[in-house]
Amino acid sequence: MQKLNEKEIQQHLESLPGWEYRDNAIETSLEFKDFKDAFTVMTRIAFEAESQNHHPEWSNVYNNVSIRLSTHDAGGVTKKDFELARAIEDVIDDGN
Amino acid sequence: MQKLNEKEIQQHLESLPGWEYRDNAIETSLEFKDFKDAFTVMTRIAFEAESQNHHPEWSNVYNNVSIRLSTHDAGGVTKKDFELARAIEDVIDDGN
Numbered sequence: 001m002q003k004l005n006e007k008e009i010q011q012h013l014e015s016l017p018g019w020e021y022r023d024n025a026i027e028t029s030l031e032f033k034d035f036k037d038a039f040t041v042m043t044r045i046a047f048e049a050e051s052q053n054h055h056p057e058w059s060n061v062y063n064n065v066s067i068r069l070s071t072h073d074a075g076g077v078t079k080k081d082f083e084l085a086r087a088i089e090d091v092i093d094d095g096n
Numbered sequence: 097m098q099k100l101n102e103k104e105i106q107q108h109l110e111s112l113p114g115w116e117y118r119d120n121a122i123e124t125s126l127e128f129k130d131f132k133d134a135f136t137v138m139t140r141i142a143f144e145a146e147s148q149n150h151h152p153e154w155s156n157v158y159n160n161v162s163i164r165l166s167t168h169d170a171g172g173v174t175k176k177d178f179e180l181a182r183a184i185e186d187v188i189d190d191g192n
Binding site: 036062 | 131132135138142145146152153154155156157158
């Protein structure tokens with residue numbers, strides 16, 4: 001899996017509003033009604049991550065979830081990160 | 097809920113190996129076999145947190161989970177944090 005260059009990353013990000021490229025990863029922050037809603041979405045994302053065998057760096061404080069995606073083995077952002085980001089957006093869209 | 101002083105915090109920590117007091121919170125880091133095991137334990141902790149109406153600041157990277165507990169309203173560590181820490185330890189012990 002090849003590391004994408006910054007131009008490629010920015011092109012992919014055009015279709016992912018709310019995501020940005022920072023410190024060699026793509027990142028987003030999500031806000032929910034409360035902890036239950038936040039953790040419910042995290043659980044759905046966990047299943048997507050596991051099925052893609054590609055996992056986020058993420059943190060949660062009450063109703064906030066911060067997600068950071070990069071591909072360790074490639075030392076940067078790859079298509080795998082964008083696949084997971086799109087799956088995450090699908091999960092969020094389903095909830096609305 | 098009253099903020100505990102450092103002496104009280106250290107006393108409580110004596111019965112919580114693996115936890116330490118840092119930056120006005122109590123913290124621990126847990127390592128599991130893989131992501132599935134880590135997220136399974138997170139899910140069980142999430143239910144405990146919700147039932148106590150007291151929630152962690154926590155992060156996960158693959159098989160690692162870092163947890164930080166403090167009581168925002170009290171501006172520090174309170175008994176609520178130790179109640180949740182003990183519930184977290186019970187969850188972990190159950191898994192072994």
